[in-house]
Amino acid sequence: MKIQLEKKVLNAVSKIALDSAKKTANSACVFFCYQAKLPESVKNLRKF
Template sequence: MKRQLKKLTLEMASKVIFNSAKTEVNSSCFFIGYQPKLPETAKKLRKF
């Protein structure tokens, strides 16, 4: 039972993180100051 719960939690977390990364890659910082450079693996998620 514990393993199933742990596996389900990790799967849900990975989906949330992946969707968050896709959103961040396709948007830019609207503040003047700072936007960190993206890793090459994240650039592959771009839509354009």
């Protein structure tokens, strides 16, 4: 039972991380001074 719960939690965390990376890849920094460089794997998630 403990292993099943761990798998569910890890799956949820991975889905949240993927959604966050997609949102980051499709947005720009609102500040003028700094925007972090994205890894190639995140750049591949762009919609355009």
